[in-house]
Amino acid sequence: MIPAMPATAAKSRQASRPASVAALRFGRLAAMGTVAALILIAGVWASWGTAQHVLLTKGRESGTIEVTRCEDDTCTGPYTPISQGSKPRAKVVIEKTVAVRKGQTYTVVVKPSSDDVVRSGPAGILYAWVPLGGALLLASVVVAGGLGRTRGAWVMAGAGIALLTAAFVTI
Template sequence: MASTGMTKRSRTRRAGESAYGLLLLAKNVAMALVALLILVAGMWSSWADAKPAMLTKGLERGTVTMADCGDDWCTGSFTAARPGGDSHGRVRIDEAVTDGVGDRVPVVVKPGTDEAVRTGAAGVLHAWAPFAGSLLLSALVIAGGLGMRRTAWALGLLGTALMGASFATLTV
């Protein structure tokens, strides 16, 4: 009888191999969902400030002159860009987008609030900073959990570039 080089595996071994494959698939699906959740959370967090910073049509635009700064927020008087614009008196803005008391910053006021968002390249890039952080964090999950190193490098470099651009435009 000629040997074909194939040995028959036992039923137990075949079941164990398929169960291990199922566990690997479940792990990969779980890691992909975690990475997706991190990216969606970063996008969601950024969109609250990015939307008014990017889509200013129909919103009250103007400048804020900083009068007082605390730990996280600065307040100042709002001057509308168009004559006869709505009077908002004092508005508050994130302290990270200003140089402190006396600084004048172009802003748009969020509808129905006294909160202003910086406009221009610096404001838009700062608004997307949480998404940049989620890109960096998801890159670690994708590299470690999924083993997709090139994709992880691309996401990590994109997140680093976005965060660096935000920092660079705010310090100029």
């Protein structure tokens, strides 16, 4: 005959189960929270490379470019200054995107110490933050599935969709 378990052993087994479940839950929340934060940080990092030139325009050269030639990844054209202290250039380079077409004129900001330009104005600002919009959409899936925070995920997804839609409409 097998002796019955003492009452204290049964209680300690039941007490350890909730502790392990709590530890696993905390680990999942910590891991998914870290993944969501890294996705958002990467989105801001990718956006900031262009956004800094468009948002922080004080002291930067601004003007217009008339696109005269497009190649694989870039388009070029003459630069006409608008801001004081800016000098005209025969050729500046702008990244070729769906929003840049040959024969069109765009307002731009010159990147410091180069002949590279980025679009300015509302279209340039929204276009610069497109990577963040994608990161918001991706992170919303992690927040909903990994963290179980559906309201927060819907807010993030809505912000990402709004940003991407606004960029698409303005460009």
